[in-house]
Every structure is written in C-alpha cells, then in structure tokens.
Amino acid sequence: MIKEPENLEKKIALFSRAALFKGLSMDALKDLAKLAVLKQYVKNELVFQSDEPCDAFEVVEDGLIRVSRYSALGKRITYLLAGPGEPINLIGPFTGAAREYVAEAAQDTIIVSIVRKDFTQFAFAHPQLITNIIDILGHAIDSSNSRILDMLDKKVVDRLKRVLHTLLKKYGPILCFTSAELAELVGTTTESSLRVMADLRHNGIIETRRGQIEILKPEALAGPDSETLWF
C-alpha cells in the first residue's frame, strides 16, 4: 500500500456521491474530507486482516474491495463487495475491536481512510450519518439472513441466479468475476457454480470468457421474488 498525493476536491466529490453520506451538508462533508487520507492498493493486496484491531474508517474511492471470512476448514464466503463510495468497515470504528473479516483488493483500488477517533467524533455530531450507518447495517443483517433462508430451501441454481441478478444491478451486464469468486458469494463449491454456469450458458442466459461473465438475458435471472441481496 502506498499513499496517494492529496486531493481534497476528489475526496469531497466522492463523499457527496456516496449513499452513506446522504443528507449531510456540503460543509460537513468538507470538514470530514479534510481529515481523510488516500491510500493505494494493488490487486490482491490486503487492506486489513482478521483479528487486527480497527484504527481507521475506510471508504473505497476507486476499484473494488472484497470483504470475506474463512471457515475452520478454509472455505471462504464473501459478504461484501465495496465499490466507489462504499465503506468497508462500519462496525470497527465504533468498537475499535478486532473482527473476523479479511478485506482485500479485488482490483487495483484507492481507499479513503479516516482515523477512527476523528470519524466517530464526526459521526456523533451528525445524527443523519448515524442513521445512515444503522440503515446500512440493517441491510447487511437482512442480506445475511436472506442467505440463510435461501440455503434452507433454494437450490444452487436459484441462489446463483439471485447473486448474478444482484451483481447485474450493481455493476451492469458485464461482470469480471471467476466462478470461484461467484461460489464464495453463493455459498457453494467452485465445481457446482461452474456446472450451473454451463447450464445458464447453454440456455443462452449468459456468455462466459475467462474471468468474465456477460449477462444476455437479465429477465431470466429475476426469480418470482426479485429481491436483491446486498453485497
């Protein structure tokens, strides 16, 4: 990780576009931006590690960060994919405690970082931000609970369709993910996800290239309950 040259305007622009900061005044965002530092990560670089205490709040400026967790047997699930404007650690800054998650760059990525105490102090002074944070945490909880329900009574095909549908909404019809990465979002094995992908391809719903998926028939992905997940 290396530090980027400072650029206040860039940070303010980012904050004003981010859903997390919706409802805050420009003045407030400017104050916050002054506290922020830019950091650069290359693909696959670790942003933070499991069991590492939290000392900064981080928002993606550009790129993509994957936040995931490992099981005892070494399996991994991804529970958050944060793109520009999205925070990768909302809990840590408040508790300061270490957590079980690993964050790594899915692409070359630039991150905006604010020292923990600075961020919480700012947050406590802006109730709207607190509300936004709690709202986002609510979505995270709902999404995880949805995934549990899905694992109870949906087949892998349907779960994968739901994941693709969610990714489509967020990133458009061309997705740069490997089947292994998808499997971690679906909660299955690489082989299974590969097999299902082959089915979808034969049905003309998607096309695949190495490390890339193109969705041809978005309408075939939305199930009866077209609720999307939240990554």
Next chain:
Amino acid sequence: MIKEPENLEKKIALFSRAALFKGLSMDALKDLAKLAVLKQYVKNELVFQSDEPCDAFEVVEDGLIRVSRYSALGKRITYLLAGPGEPINLIGPFTGAAREYVAEAAQDTIIVSIVRKDFTQFAFAHPQLITNIIDILGHAIDSSNSRILDMLDKKVVDRLKRVLHTLLKKYGPILCFTSAELAELVGTTTESSLRVMADLRHNGIIETRRGQIEILKPEALAGPDSETLWF
C-alpha cells in the same frame, strides 16, 4: 396486549442492568425511563408483524421474545431470542421502515416501549448508547455470517450442538424449547433435529421431556472452536 400499571423504579432498574445501556449515567437512564411504557403480552401473542412500519423501540422487561423470519416456502428461522434487558428492534427506530421480521412472545412477556422519536432523540444525545447499539448490530451480523459458514461445512449435529451450547450459556442447563423451535435456530427440519436429539440422549449428553431439554454434559457440546452464536 394490555398496558401495565406504571412503575418508574422497575424501568430504571431494568435499564441499569441492561448491556445495551452500559456506560450511561443513572440520570440519563432515569430520563429515558420516564419516556417508557410497559406492555404485557401472553404467550404466542404477536409483538410486531412483518411489513409493519416501526414506531417504537422495545426492550424485554420479563419473559422471552422470539424474532424470526419466514421463507417463501413457509419455513422459518429464528434469529433473535430476547430475554430481560434485551432490545428486539434496534434498526427500526432509526429508519422507521417496515422490515421482514415477526416478533412474538415465546412466553408471557412484559415489554418496555418507547416512542420512536423519543428514543432516537435520546440516542443521538448519548454517543455511548450509539456505540453500544452498533456493537450489538455487529454481533448480529457476525452471528448470521457464522451460521452461513456453518451451513457450508458443518453437519447438523455440530450446528445443533453449537446452538445448545449458546442457549446453555444464556439460560442455564434447563431449556424450555421444543425440537421444532430448536430446528428454527439450527436451520434444519424438525425431524432432523429430533433425530440428532435422540442421538445426544443416547450418549447421555442430554435428557428430554416434553418441551424441555436438560443438558447433562455441557463439556460435550463445546466444539474445538467453542465460539458461541448470538441470539
């Protein structure tokens, strides 16, 4: 549901014991208690319903509330069991939005209720409370994500042991739950949980009576990673 006669002392006592309010001054708790109302629910009565907007913050005073969610196929998972001092809706008061959860009384229960706006106003004035709330939401997220991981690479036996272990820590060795209720915590069918319970019984780890489970060998429940869930 009927309203209970008011009792300020009772409410203050409850708040001062609750983990949620840890770190707040007695004066603050007294102010908050003045805003609170007691409500009584009989077993199986609904406290709130799915898709119902949130207009009050609620803490269990006495009894037990089960918060759960239904799948499209009518299956149910329980994701929270709230006993005395525990809140049943931390998100709703801040967003006001309707959510997908159902809360019902697992026993006859008394609840302390505070009008939404009163509660959020109080919360914004007390950073420590905000921190506590976010901390609890973090545990909820971690717990849900643990359950997802467990469903990937643990057998029903192990998941059920973990659930029993968690319940043991929270409620002691005598648990008043049916196997169907257990199944909803484990994420499996009633039949499977019943079968596993039979195994544990044959191994002398538990004893069962109608609607009641007694844990005889707690040490047999803690797996290699004795991490408990969070209900």
Next chain:
DNA sequence: CGGTCCCTTGAGCCACTTCAACTCACGTGG
C-alpha cells in the same frame, strides 16, 4: 374424550459435495 401439539422412527431419494483427471490461457523467467 376429541383435538392438537409434540415426539418418534422408517424408507427413499436427490442435490451437492468430493475427488480426480485433463485442457486451456496466461505470464514469467531462463
């Protein structure tokens, strides 16, 4: 004394995981 809820057990099935083997694409370093 009928109804309802809880418990129990059996048998069958099937979606997934697991293990394994092989191809293809890509980049790197000799």
Next chain:
DNA sequence: CCACGTGAGTTGAAGTGGCTCAAGGGACCG
C-alpha cells in the same frame, strides 16, 4: 522464444447427508 507453473475452466463418477413423505404413539387441554 520456449518451458514451465499457476490459475481458470470442464467434466465424470461416486457417495451421502439430510430433506421429504409417511405413519403412529403419547401428552396435555378444553
């Protein structure tokens, strides 16, 4: 430039955990 290694994709075959369906017994309640 070729050789090699690694990571992605592909496919087959085998095994199985636990879900489903089914059927019955026992406890508690009105």
